[in-house]
Amino acid sequence: VKGSNHNFALYPFCPTGDPEGRIPYMRDSDVISVYRLQTPVWEFKYGDVLGKLHIMHDAVGFSSAETGTNYTMEWYELFQLGNCTFPHIRPEVYAPFWCNQGAACFFEGIDDLHWSQNGTLEKVGEITGTQFNDMAQWVQEDNQTGIYYETWTVRSEPSPNATVWFESYDCSQFVHRTYRKLAELGAKLSSRTQTNYTKIYLYSGEPTYLGNDSAIFGQPALKNLAMDIHLALSLLEAYEKVVLDKSFYLYYNFEYWHLPMKPPYVQITYEEVPLP
Numbered sequence: 228v229k230g231s232n233h234n235f236a237l238y239p240f241c242p243t244g245d246p247e248g249r250i251p252y253m254r255d256s257d258v259i260s261v262y263r264l265q266t267p268v269w270e271f272k273y274g275d276v277l278g279k280l281h282i283m284h285d286a287v288g289f290s291s292a293e294t295g296t297n298y299t300m301e302w303y304e305l306f307q308l309g310n311c312t313f314p315h316i317r318p319e320v321y322a323p324f325w326c327n328q329g330a331a332c333f334f335e336g337i338d339d340l341h342w343s344q345n346g347t348l349e350k351v352g353e354i355t356g357t358q359f360n361d362m363a364q365w366v367q368e369d370n371q372t373g374i375y376y377e378t379w380t381v382r383s384e385p386s387p388n389a390t391v392w393f394e395s396y397d398c399s400q401f402v403h404r405t406y407r408k409l410a411e412l413g414a415k416l417s418s419r420t421q422t423n424y425t426k427i428y429l430y431s432g433e434p435t436y437l438g439n440d441s442a443i444f445g446q447p448a449l450k451n452l453a454m455d456i457h458l459a460l461s462l463l464e465a466y467e468k469v470v471l472d473k474s475f476y477l478y479y480n481f482e483y484w485h486l487p488m489k490p491p492y493v494q495i496t497y498e499e500v501p502l503p
């Protein structure tokens with residue numbers, strides 16, 4: 228299951244990566260190939276149903292010309308995607324437990340079959356060892372700054388110039404940040420095919436700030452709100468809230484927001500984000 232450990236909550240985070248998250252040093256004379264990797268999410272559990280829906284997982288691959296060693300770099304939730312999209316309730320604790328923590332995982336090997344058979348494995352460029360090392364340093368910094376996982380992108384409407392209330396923060400965003408960093412370091416990246424990525428949109432009017440965990444769940448006066456939020460905490464109930472009650476409670480970066488939902492409520496798209 229190398230390269231697909233995001234599928235299993237039972238598996239530890241990044242099992243084959245360096246325990247300290249270290250990335251090997253490359254000589255400047257080396258030529259490192261860069262690969263775009265994409266595969267359907269949950270394919271092991273649900274076949275390629277989610278692949279047909281174009282819910283994809285993205286990663287970046289590297290291969291050293293000097294050593295012949297290749298590597299996979301991906302960013303994913305520390306727990307299962309489902310758990311990180313909808314929180315679950317620990318009966319003994321008042322505030323719901325959100326496991327929306329994400330982090331970067333760098334490990335040796337590219338599982339060609341896994342990525343190419345139902346997804347994408349495409350070389351998109353070459354970089355020098357120095358560019359690779361500079362990128363590696365940036366990955367360490369990036370890994371310390373963005374630590375929450377967010378599936379939803381919240382917009383005011385589907386039109387292109389809609390207001391974006393909340394941007395998602397997930398594996399494909401990490402891949403885009405990596406490509407932008409590589410471009411900034413002077414890399415030339417190109418793909419022969421359209422580079423599409425999954426986006427999950429919620430549509431809402433202007434969000435209202437509700438407070439953080441302790442502010443909401445620590446005060447008796449806000450008990451109704453706390454109960455409302457508990458209610459919205461499952462896929463079906465979330466759907467009912469979104470479509471029937473036209474409201475959604477978003478947890479973003481450890482804070483709660485109320486979204487006055489509006490049609491078309493939820494959309495899953497697979498849209499092009501060109502390489503930088």
Ligand SMILES: *[C@@H]1O[C@H](CO)[C@@H](O)[C@H](O)[C@H]1NC(C)=O
Nearest residue numbers: 247248330331332333367370
């Ligand atoms: C990123 O952070 C996680 C969690 O702190 C850690 O396990 C992982 O090794 C780090 N990855 C890299 C590439 O530094």
Ligand SMILES: *[C@@H]1O[C@H](CO)[C@@H](O)[C@H](O)[C@H]1NC(C)=O
Nearest residue numbers: 236237306307309310315326
């Ligand atoms: C994820 O959610 C399932 C079902 O709610 C639960 O059984 C499982 O323990 C959760 N996994 C983690 C890592 O919290």
Ligand SMILES: *[C@@H]1O[C@H](CO)[C@@H](O)[C@H](O)[C@H]1NC(C)=O
Nearest residue numbers: 262288290296297336337339
């Ligand atoms: C990565 O390395 C493995 C083992 O050497 C090899 O089978 C595979 O083809 C390589 N993949 C890429 C994309 O370089």
Ligand SMILES: *[C@@H]1O[C@H](CO)[C@@H](O)[C@H](O)[C@H]1NC(C)=O
Nearest residue numbers: 270274275340341342344345
């Ligand atoms: C590709 O999809 C097919 C059909 O769902 C599945 O049987 C196969 O295991 C998948 N291949 C890989 C490498 O995941």
Ligand SMILES: *[C@@H]1O[C@H](CO)[C@@H](O)[C@H](O)[C@H]1NC(C)=O
Nearest residue numbers: 383384385386387388389390
């Ligand atoms: C974009 O915004 C402008 C100004 O707010 C508006 O007039 C225009 O209709 C919008 N375009 C689309 C495609 O919604």
Ligand SMILES: *[C@@H]1O[C@H](CO)[C@@H](O)[C@H](O)[C@H]1NC(C)=O
Nearest residue numbers: 438439440441442443481482
């Ligand atoms: C939560 O919000 C309260 C009230 O606004 C504030 O005093 C507290 O510092 C916040 N806690 C955290 C962990 O941000």
Ligand SMILES: *[C@@H]1O[C@H](CO)[C@@H](O)[C@H](O)[C@H]1NC(C)=O
Nearest residue numbers: 281421422423497498499500
């Ligand atoms: C990729 O994205 C473009 C533009 O966003 C879209 O027109 C195209 O249909 C998408 N391709 C697939 C396979 O969904």
